[in-house]
Amino acid sequence: MITALVIGIGTGNPDHLTGEAIGALNRADLFLVADKGPAKQDLALLRTEICRRFIDDDHYAIVEVPDPERGPDAERGNSEYRAGVERWHAERARRYAAAIADSVGDHGTVGFLVLGDPALYDSTIKIVRSIEAHTDLDVELEVVPGISSLALLAARHKITLNRVGYPVHVTTGRRLVEEYRPELGDVAVMLDGSLHCADLLADHPDLVIYWGAQLGLEDEVLISGRLTDVIDRIRAARTAARDRRGWVMDIYLLRPGVAAKSARPGAEVTP
Template sequence: MRELLVIGIGPGHPDQITVQAVRALNRVDVFFFIDKGESKAGLNGARDEILHRHVTTPRYRIVNIPEPARDRSRSLTQGRYRTAVRDWREARAEFIATAIATELGEDEVGAFLVWGDPSVYDSTLGILDGILAQNALAFEYSVIPGVTSVQALAAAHRIPLNRVGEPIHITPARRIADGLPEGLDSTVVMLDPEFTAADLDDPTLTVFWGAYLSTADEAVIAGPLPDVADAIVEARTRLRDQHGWIMDTYLLRRDPAVQ
């Protein structure tokens, strides 16, 4: 039976994958890459470097899968956002299922290399489960965890994510448009197409921001949100223009003593 490996490869540095992941890479016959276009070619370039550095059995081949279009407008209501994500996942699932069926032999091992860890805001596992549920294509799959951008962010700023006895909240940016949830004073924000926190009028917040974490292009900014928000917006614009894409995340921390 076909076998698939979903391998977390960390936030970008080739050395931030686990020994377990390296062993998995060397079992693979076919690597499936999602092709996000020329503007984001650097993403697959990082995957190529991981293979070059860690794979010692050069018998593999690479299959590129086109990325379907998706509406990422910040103005989408929660209902329309879920519909847009559902439609995008269904389209992506069709491409992935076709690639597996046509490019992976019955006794071969395929792999998807997932940024960070497959369990944190990534669609691969849900899509594979959806394909299996249709009973049209049979395969087994397993998951190899990876370092997340959340961990890399904390390491870059040399901070713990939590304060003593307090929870950590991880959320997509659209959930903080009206501020941090009550009682959650340490919030990691992901999937932000802009810098949503710039619109928050909250002098109690400190931000720890990072882009291209753990790579040679890493950029970090930290400070009271009202003081550094403009600098982060400027940095995001400049870096996106420079690289053609940006991957960033940030921690917002509320200081109840600041009023």
């Protein structure tokens, strides 16, 4: 029997690991880490540093598994995008299954370290569940929650995600423009490399944005204000963050017609 631990590790700051996550780290014999190439090597190094810092001894091993090509997501329609992601997930599961069989055989505890929280726009739970389909291994899944980028965004800007009596809608950049309407309330947007929020300005000029990139890391950036006033600064800050690391992770909250009043000391703010 393989026990698979899917462990949320927060957004990159080791101080955000929970006690439950640290306990789970110390149970694992093997950690599988996706190797996404040189541009994202520091994400693999972050996971290695978390293991070194929180695991009490050296009984564990870390194996980097080359990540399959995902494909040109931005150029695909919704059905092609979903099919491409399904193929990517299946190939990841096959590679993880092979790495488990090679490293621990049919008995052991395998950890998967997930940035943020495994329940929010992350595929690890689904992929781990499908490992059994690609091997003779029996896999028992356990999930440990982590601090999400959504929770950290709200904390950094010192806001709540919802206003009194209003809902919160969580979506992706791919779906934002077709879904958006003010009745959704506050809208949290993830996975938006193209900043599709700018496409809403013609019909919704009073939108306010709370944006953050590299949350939890030393080069964290925050900008808030009327979207029409700060969108160019956000684009520039996003490009600069990518240039520094080779990748960028960002998230934002859109709020209709409410002035952005505060953010943490040192943040960039446009009232």
